[in-house]
Amino acid sequence: MGHHTTEYNPFSTTGQSIDTMNAKDRSSSSFSIATFSALGLAFIAFKKWEQRRRRCRDVRDGLLADGNASGSINNYISVRGQALLTPTQPYIMDYLKCLQDQCDPHSNPQGYIPLCVAENKLIIEHFASRLMQVETAYRAFSESIVYCYNNSLGLPGTREAVAYFLTKHFLFPEERNLSFQEALHWIRPEYIAIGSGAASLVSHLAMSLADPGDAVLIPAPYYAAFDADVKIFAGCVTIPVHSADPTIGPSAKDLESAAVLAEAKGLRVRILLITNPNNPLGTIYPPTVIKSAIDWARSRSMHTIVDEVYALGCHEELGSGFESVVRILKNDLGNDVHHLWALSKDFGASGFRIGTLYTQNNHLLSSLANLNIFTSVSHPMQMILSEVLTDDNFIYQFLDNAREKIRYSYYFCTKRLDEMVIPYVNAKAGIFVYADFSALLPSQTPEGEAQFASLLLDAAHIIMTPGQSQKDLKPGMFRICYCFVSLDVLEIAMNRLDRLVGKIRRWHWDNLNSDSLTDIL
Template identity: 55%
Template sequence: MLSDHNCSGIAGFCVVALACIGREKWIRRRKSKQRADWGEISARGESMLLPVFSYMPDLMKSLQDPYHPYTNPRGHITLCVAENKLAIELIGSRLMQYETSSRAFSDAAAYCYSNTLGLPGPREAVAYFLAKHFMHPELTDMNVTEALDHVRPEHVAFGAGAGALVSHLALSLMDEGDAVLIPAPYYAAFTFDLTILAKSTVVPVHSPNPSVGPTPDELENVAASAEAKGLRVRVLLLTNPNNPLGTIYPPEFVRSSIDWARNRKIHTIVDEIYALSVRESGFESVLKTLNGDLRNDVRDNGFNSYLSNVMQRLNTDNAHTFHFYSFPKVHHVYALSKDFCASGFRIGTLYTKNQRLLSCVANLNSLSTVSQPMQLIVQDLLTDDNFIYGFLEHTCQRTRYNYEVCASHLDQMVIPYIPAKAGIFIFADFSSLLPEQTAEGEARFFSLLIDAAKIILTPGQAQRDRKPGMFRICYAFVSPEVLGIAMQRLDRLVGKIRRCHDWDNLNAKSLIDIIL
């Protein structure tokens, strides 16, 4: 028989045990609640789960089931990726030369920390390349010394691709929520690049004729409308040659747009990633249009810069006011991704005379510096004039052939398209085939392309085109033979749709012979 003392001790133990059990249950419930509140990642992390573009899941599906003439003839054919695969072996054979890799890995600088904007030699090579092929392409015999008189290496920075640089520019030039104007339609991933970190507000600028771009009045109307909604307009972003149109903006448009931005005291970013993928004359780089003049105010004759320096020496409180007006506000972005069939290299370049901006990019680059062996390889490539001129001629021939294959099939199908002078895509109008002239109608046609023809194109809605049924066809992503197969499938699908009077009759049975 237990004593009162023992009973009291057991009772006390039970109370403590129950209390501990209750506490553990409370802790488990609390942790469970915290997990529910926090999720597996933060709210900020949740925002980063958004796909780069809306059709990303469909792209992943197509890449997991690629067409092959023998092993998978009923596979998907991807025509939504702006990547040039037609001359990879040419660039590959050049870069696999022993001297190139030897120079890249024998230089001690490749193994050490350095300026995150880039090594001196590679930055000088980019400056030479920009001066020779962008600012003064007519001077084919320009030497390095002459080139560096036009483009200074200290105004050049590397970045992990053009997208990363656009993101860095948005972070450095804009506060959260600030607006960036982009002539529409535009590259689908710009929205991701500008919003994923910088949280900018992307405002499309529509115009009656997108191929020639919006007028200053149209830019002003859109800017004023954005400001009426409480947005602060900070940046104008131009892409020339244009993606997705494949057209070339005339120099007059580029200059008038920059003049408009300068008068409004906002920055202009000019993305010329397709500058050397041009099949017809007419392209002029902004560096040539402005003759390298990236100043803030088109009317500034140097007096503002002089006055700013004087005020700073006097340490006056108003020095920053004058310095603001002397900030260079045109920033040039390029990358090796398109013209050199090297999107996997993740090498972009920024050219700007805004030293404070370069300091921002230097800090941001500390988290994503371009590897120094790759910089040295790029240095070797960009200073090899004979190879570059020959390579660009070969790639132009190959892309022209695929363009003609694509265009001729569209002509046979009586599908309108915008004649492309540059780039690696065609912007085509399939609106006559939609079940209804809405975004939903475009989505149904897009699904039919994937399900019945196993072709994936870039939908116009993802590129902010107002007209349903516009699609970008990236013809350089596949060989001429595979492109021909894709266009045959598309031709058969178009014929089926035109012969069918009711979209509900377009089912698996009626479309079974699209893929032979």
């Protein structure tokens, strides 16, 4: 093809036939054919692109989500993305269904009642009243530091506030008059990291302390989302640690058995993750159990993460038996023990996405400084956090009020369970009760537990956290999160549950039908 194409109009040959064209014209004519061919190919390519775009949109809208439509899902999402398609918790879809039609005692008394989420909605109003003060909002936006980049581990003043708070409520809870400077002498702010929730920090810890395929030991039953927290980014594997009496906590023998089992599968055991007070049991591990577990982990050169997000929700303020790992170890965490806390439970503010980490491992903090770039807490929220955590008068009053509300709902819930003759674990902390419905199952199997959960949802419009998702070996264990709803809604839920229990005992599973299940709602 020549360089004279600019002289030729491909849309006009001025009436000349190809045979009478000179060489120059024939060259230009050849270009015109090539141009039309190129345009045609471009048009075809455009149509194919448009088809792909529509199909990607269809996938986004769920039209190809069942995998039965033509085309491979690999065209629309990566292998890593496909691994994330499964909900992190198996009952999450039922929970979302409940949220679309929630029970209201007056406007929707037959609506759904979700009792599967560990959130304390009873204390939100009290906490909100403190945050909505004009001075608090002013401070959140008045200082230039909130508008600029800063240390991804947290603003200096916020890390100081967290250190102060942890010293007063975890290390020396009996020392209410401890001054700000005295507190910072014990827990140093440079050992504090702030992240977007406890889940984010657990994920970052797994990333920094373990390699893909490494095992994380967790005493069972345990919080269902831990599986996703250590797997999604870090690629770690959870190994439940089963004990003869889970309410007491794991012994060194229990931990060793679980570790040997993991190693038999070719896994390197790297982390021990403990939640104290325990979720879902609501029990408190004795200090001797915590110390023994840490000693065992250290004998294997492992790291121990101690999650204490329910620490300030003990049903009794002092003398409840809870002792923070910070106090148990006399504030000497070393490089291998890492303490977690968050606003999500004790302050009913899971939506704030604020978690705290206390670690004395400087290399770990340097690693987290890079990871936290992607999950930092906004600076205005950090300013609010620092103001609230150092407001001693409010904090002590708020926590006393929160414990009173928790106790009242707990006693109401367990009283009704007693009336139904449903066994449960006596809780000393937390915002849930772990109940045993195994005698009501159609079979003592995971399938029987799932059948009961489905009946509970369909007939009574209630959802509770099933034990199977919490790695409980005994089918029929369910966690009831009684603080997720108001007392009047909780009463409706317990009335429905009472009627359903009565129907199952009277009719048995073989005779349960639409007629026998009437009058539950």
